[in-house]
Amino acid sequence: MTTPIEAAAPSREQLLHSLYEAAELEHNLMCTYLYAAFSLRQGEAEGLRPAEAEAVERWRREIIAVAVEEMGHLVAVWNITAALGGAPRVGRGNFPLDPGYLPARVIVKLAPFSDATLQHFIFLERPEGSSEPDGEGFDVERLFSRNATAPRVTPMARDYDTVGHFYATLSADLRAFVAAHGEAEAFCGDRWLQLGPEELRLCGARHVLCSKTALAAFDAIVQQGEGAPSDSDSSHYHRFAAIRTELAGLRADHAGFEPAWPAATNPVLRRPPRPEGRVWLENPAAAATVDVVTSRPTSA
Secondary structure, eight states: OOOOOOOSOOOHHHHHHHHHHHHHHHHHHHHHHHHHHHTBOOSGGGTOOHHHHHHHHHHHHHHHHHHHHHHHHHHHHHHHHHHTTOOOOOOOOSSSOOTTSSOTTOOOOOOOSOHHHHHHHHHHTOOTTOOOOOOTTOOOSOOOOOOOSSOOSSOOOOOOSSHHHHHHHHHHHHHHHHHHHOHHHHSOSOGGGSOOTTTOOSTTOOOOOSHHHHHHHHHHHHHHTTTOOTTOTTSHHHHHHHHHHHHHHHHHHOTTOOOBOOOOSSEESSOOSSOTTOEEOOSHHHHHHHHHHOSSTTOO
16 A cells, blocks of 8 residues: 655645645546446447346446546535635646646546446546556556655645545645644635535535544545445445446347447547547537537637
């Protein structure tokens, strides 16, 4: 198991910088899961056998449910950010993320459902100590280190092996920050700027008032999905692994089974200056559809 980074108490700016990356990571995962789910075929009318149609519909519901839980994780991270006096934001780049936005081995791109995409999801959600490989086609473009070895005034990005390790490091940083400054000074944000059960019916919509509630939110994120123990039946890792097992069984019964429609990997609306790994949409109908559902006005 990788040990979380131990250091002196971080500045508020460093802590908020790490929380911004946590929010972007949760948003990235949510988008990739939804894209894969929406590529799945529906029913016998779209070429599936009865048993296949029933299984694929369950997979769609399960993947969308995981994406909704990622939305709850995003709300939890934003609430902690607001509690610490920051302003929630999502500032990620377009898909696929260029090297450097996340650690070298955390590859994020939009891809339709396939054996390789499912294996990539399992790899992203794997518990620490797991030997799960990444999916084929999600290769690391280049290995690099983002972590500065010397203290900096400017907030710096951290390296981590798994998302669970990232949250363990965030928890350690938060404890050190509160120990250095006290609860009242640390949690100086207005609680009513947070999203709670009054506004949202999401698991992460809980007001953060102190280190106890903030650390509980981090623990809930890890146990529900990223870094959860492999024997946790409700973890994202376990749920994706169960789909993998069922997919293998259906393929054994029917070698031609294709649960998803062919779809573009990393579709973009604008001619990309770096075309590798991207599909520029030139068909007007396809471009108009993607334009409507794009999450940000400047997203590709």
